[in-house]
Amino acid sequence: MSRRCARPGCGQSADTTLSFDYSSRQVWLDALHPFDSPANHDLCGRHADRTHPPRGWALRDRRASATDAQVLVEAVEPVVLRYAS
Numbered sequence: 228m229s230r231r232c233a234r235p236g237c238g239q240s241a242d243t244t245l246s247f248d249y250s251s252r253q254v255w256l257d258a259l260h261p262f263d264s265p266a267n268h269d270l271c272g273r274h275a276d277r278t279h280p281p282r283g284w285a286l287r288d289r290r291a292s293a294t295d296a297q298v299l300v301e302a303v304e305p306v307v308l309r310y311a312s
């Protein structure tokens with residue numbers, strides 16, 4: 228099931244989830260969360276790249292490390308499947 232970019236008029240498939248915390252004034256960009264949440268915003272890569280936090284907020288782009296973790300999972304999975312069959 229694919230989710231769509233939250234930016235009005237975009238409609239591209241979302242591959243990034245933006246979340247934020249008011250108390251610590253932080254915005255996070257992560258690889259698309261497995262579960263949709265009304266508190267977060269799903270964005271396409273183009274709009275995620277164009278995200279700028281409000282003045283005084285910090286933006287943490289964690290997409291690169293999330294991708295590395297995903298690659299590791301994909302590399303390990305076929306071995307597990309081979310043993311299982």
Ligand SMILES: [Zn+2]
Binds near residue numbers: 237271
């Ligand atoms: Zn978009």
